[in-house]
Amino acid sequence: MTSKGFIFMDIDRAQPPTGPKKDPVESLGADMCPAGLPTVTVQMLRDPDTLRRMREAGAVHHVNMGGREPGWILTRHDAAAKALVDPRLRGEPPRAWPSRTGPQEVTDEEDLFFLPDDVHARLRRMISRQLTPRRVAALTARIQREADRLLDAVAPAETVDFIASFARPFPVAVLCELLGVPETGRGHIRDYVYGWIAEGGEATPVTKSAGLAMTEYLESLIARRWTRPGDDLISAMAQADGASRTDVLSAVRLLLIAGHRPVTRLLTDGVAMLLARPGLWRHLDPARVETTVEELLRVVTPTSLSSRYVKADIEIDGVVLPEGGGVHCALGAVNRDPARFRDPDAFDPARPDNPHLAFGLGHKHCLGAALARVEARTAIATLARRFPRMRLARDRQPRPDRPGARRMPVILDPSPTPAP
Numbered sequence: 056m057t058s059k060g061f062i063f064m065d066i067d068r069a070q071p072p073t074g075p076k077k078d079p080v081e082s083l084g085a086d087m088c089p090a091g092l093p094t095v096t097v098q099m100l101r102d103p104d105t106l107r108r109m110r111e112a113g114a115v116h117h118v119n120m121g122g123r124e125p126g127w128i129l130t131r132h133d134a135a136a137k138a139l140v141d142p143r144l145r146g147e148p149p150r151a152w153p154s155r156t157g158p159q160e161v162t163d164e165e166d167l168f169f170l171p172d173d174v175h176a177r178l179r180r181m182i183s184r185q186l187t188p189r190r191v192a193a194l195t196a197r198i199q200r201e202a203d204r205l206l207d208a209v210a211p212a213e214t215v216d217f218i219a220s221f222a223r224p225f226p227v228a229v230l231c232e233l234l235g236v237p238e239t240g241r242g243h244i245r246d247y248v249y250g251w252i253a254e255g256g257e258a259t260p261v262t263k264s265a266g267l268a269m270t271e272y273l274e275s276l277i278a279r280r281w282t283r284p285g286d287d288l289i290s291a292m293a294q295a296d297g298a299s300r301t302d303v304l305s306a307v308r309l310l311l312i313a314g315h316r317p318v319t320r321l322l323t324d325g326v327a328m329l330l331a332r333p334g335l336w337r338h339l340d341p342a343r344v345e346t347t348v349e350e351l352l353r354v355v356t357p358t359s360l361s362s363r364y365v366k367a368d369i370e371i372d373g374v375v376l377p378e379g380g381g382v383h384c385a386l387g388a389v390n391r392d393p394a395r396f397r398d399p400d401a402f403d404p405a406r407p408d409n410p411h412l413a414f415g416l417g418h419k420h421c422l423g424a425a426l427a428r429v430e431a432r433t434a435i436a437t438l439a440r441r442f443p444r445m446r447l448a449r450d451r452q453p454r455p456d457r458p459g460a461r462r463m464p465v466i467l468d469p470s471p472t473p474a475p
C-alpha cells in the first residue's frame with residue numbers, strides 16, 4: 056500500500072492480540088517504512104479524525120515523517136507546549152540523516168526552515184527587531200486597501216473562485232507592502248509564490264526558474280534600498296548594524312515562503328467552514344472578529360507541524376527520545392486536545408480561553424503572527440461587511456489552466472441581509 060492510498064482501520068480491532076507491543080499509529084493503516092515505522096503523511100496530519108485517533112492512542116509516537124526520516128510525533132497539548140520551549144530541543148537537524156528516499160511530503164523550503172542554529176538566530180534577530188507590532192500597526196490601512204482593491208475587482212453576483220481572486224493574492228499583496236516591493240516587481244513574487252502553492256510546496260523546474268528570477272529581482276531591489284532606503288522592512292533590515300546583503304535576501308525569502316501559504320489556507324478553509332454552516336456567516340459579529348479569528352486559527356490550524364531535534368536525550372510522557380531524533384508536534388491534534396479545549400471539535404467564536412498553538416511556540420514561534428492576525432481580521436471583517444450574503448457556489452468545474460488545482464467557487468453577494 057502506498058502512503059497516499061492507505062485505508063484507515065478501526066484502531067481497536069487493528070491491535071494485535073498478542074506479540075510485541077506496537078505503536079498504535081501503525082494501526083491507523085499507515086504505510087510502513089523499511090525500518091518498520093508507520094509513515095505519517097501530510098494527508099494524515101490534516102485529517103481531524105486521524106489526528107484524534109493518534110491523540111487518543113498516545114501523546115508520543117515513533118514514526119517515519121513522510122518517507123523522509125524517523126522521528127517522534129507529539130499529539131497532545133501539554134506535551135507539545137512543554138517540548139517547544141525545552142532547551143534540549145533545537146531547530147537544526149543533525150547533519151547525519153540519510154538522504155531523502157521517499158516522496159517529498161512533509162517539507163517546505165527546508166534550507167530556510169531548518170537552518171544551522173547560528174544562522175537561524177542571526178536571521179531571526181534581524182527580522183524580529185524590525186517586524187515589530189508598531190510596523191504591523193502602521194501597515195493596517197494598507198492591508199485594508201489591498202483587501203478592498205482585490206474585492207473591487209471581483210464581479211458581484213457571479214460565481215468566482217475565492218482562492219484565485221482573494222485567498223491567494225491577498226497575503227502576497229500584504230507581503231509586498233511589508234517589504235516595499237513596488238507594483239512593477241510583484242509579478243516576480245507572484246510567479247514564484249503561486250507556483251510554489253500549485254506544486255504543493257515541492258521544488259519543480261517551474262518553481263526553480265521562478266525562484267531564480269525572483270532572487271535576481273530581490274537582489275537588485277535590496278541593492279537599491281541599501282543606498283536609498285524607504286519606510287519598508289527591507290530598508291529597515293538593511294540599515295541594521297552588521298547586516299549583509301546575503302542575510303537580508305535570506306530573511307526576505309524566508310518571509311515570502313513562510314508568510315503566504317498559511318494565510319491562504321486559513322482564509323480558504325476558514326471562510327469555507329463559516330459559509331458551510333447555516334447562519335454562521337450572516338451572524339458573524341464584527342465586535343467578535345478577534346476571537347473569531349483565534350477560533351479559526353485553532354480549528355483550521357493552517358501549519359500542520361512544528362518541528363525540533365533532540366540535542367540531549369529527553370523523556371516526554373514516559374518515552375525516552377534519543378539525541379538526534381526529530382520531534383514533530385502535530386498542531387492539528389494539539390489544537391483539538393479535549394484535555395485543553397472544551398468541546399474541541401465545535402467552532403465557538405466566543406471561546407473565552409483559547410491557547411491554541413497554531414503559531415508554534417518558543418525559539419521558532421511564528422515571526423509573522425501579529426501580521427497574520429491583522430490580515431485575517433481585516434479579510435474576515437471586510438468580506439462579512441461587504442458581502443453579508445456571500446455563499447458557496449455549486450460550480451465544480453476544474454480550472455482550465457490547472458486542472459488539478461484546488462478551487463473554491465463562491466458568489467460574493469453584496470445585497471444586504473434581509474431582516475429576520
Ligand code: HEM
Pocket residue numbers: 139168179309310313314315317318321356357358360361362412413414415416417418419420421422423424426427
Ligand atoms: C495564519 C497564518 C500563519 C500561521 C498559522 C503560521 C504558523 C507558523 C508556524 C506553526 C511556524 C513554526 C513555529 C514553530 O516551529 O514553533 C511559523 C514560523 C514562521 N512564520 Fe508563520 N504563520 C503564519 C503567517 C506568517 C506570516 C504572515 C509571516 C511573515 C510575514 C510568517 C513568518 C514566519 C517565519 C519567518 C517563521 C520561521 C520562524 C523561525 O524559524 O524562527 N508567518 N509560522
